Amino acid sequence: MVCNPLAGSGFALEVVARLEGLLHQYSIPKTVFIHDWPDSFSGFSDIYLVGGDGTLNFFINKYPDINVPLVIFKGGTGNDFHWLLYGEIDTVTQFKKVLDLPARPVDCGRCNNRLFINGVGAGFEGAVAQALSSGKKLPGKTSYLITILRKIFSYRSRHFTIMTGDKVITGKKLLVDISNGRRAGGGFHVAPEALANDGWLDLVMSASLTSIRRLIYLPVIEKGKHLGLSFITHLPVKAVRIQSLDIIQYHLDGEYAEAAELDIQIREKAFLFRY
DSSP states (O other): OEEOTTGGGGHHHHHHHHHHHHHHHTTOOOOOBSSSOOSOOTTOSOEEEEEOHHHHHHHHHHSTTOOSOEEEEEOSSSOHHHHHHHOSOOHHHHHHHHTTOOEEEEEEEEETTEEESSEEEEEHHHHHHHHHHTSOOOSTTHHHHHHHHHHHHHOOOEEEEEEETTEEEEEEEEEEEEESSSOBTTTBOSSTTOOTTSSOEEEEEEEOOOHHHHHHHHHHHHTTOOTTSTTEEEEEESEEEEEEEEEEEEEETTEEEEEEEEEEEEEEEEEEEEO
16 A cells, blocks of 8 residues: 555545555455555555555656556645545545456556646646645645636637647637546546547647636536537547646646646556546
């Protein structure tokens, strides 16, 4: 079992303690790694990972070729990929459930030189991630919602060039999102049709909107009811390149980053999860 002790402002450590008790109760041998994770997991049958989307992102980039079955337990702030695999479930119920679940493959993506498993968001989402990176996050989507409401009035849409397959799309965009999972930001269904095991990434783009229209459509996007709107473009993609006149602000599974351009590809059946 591996844990990020900072995830969820310490909540992850509470989950670890609960899991340790359950493993002892079921006479399942365990080794717990908190601060110092091993170089490899040779000899382990499963890896229980306790944390949020950021912890999972760190894990897959530290162990990009791991083939041991994984289970992610909710211990972070947004926990969007956990929700994708397990839905709303408590730790004890999930533990008992995964004991009987098979290991199945899950896709991930590569953005420049880093892997992501839930999604990449440029433009507005990048600006939100930058603001969140400098402060303490509240549970769930509270911090995201507060920051989004602030940025709705101050963010200026950027000009992007998006290339995928034989398509070249240019113009001012509010957001450019490439998703492997359906949900981001602790509960916003940006890519409601995305599946993490179908061999595709979902590209979702929004044209530039006024502040008032952003306010009006925020609840629509939150519920995942936006794909049919005239200012939304939705495409399944295997690869996409994103360029801009400015440095691109983006997030990678919620972690803020900047780059001159983004080169993104699907990596099919990259990891095994029990789900």
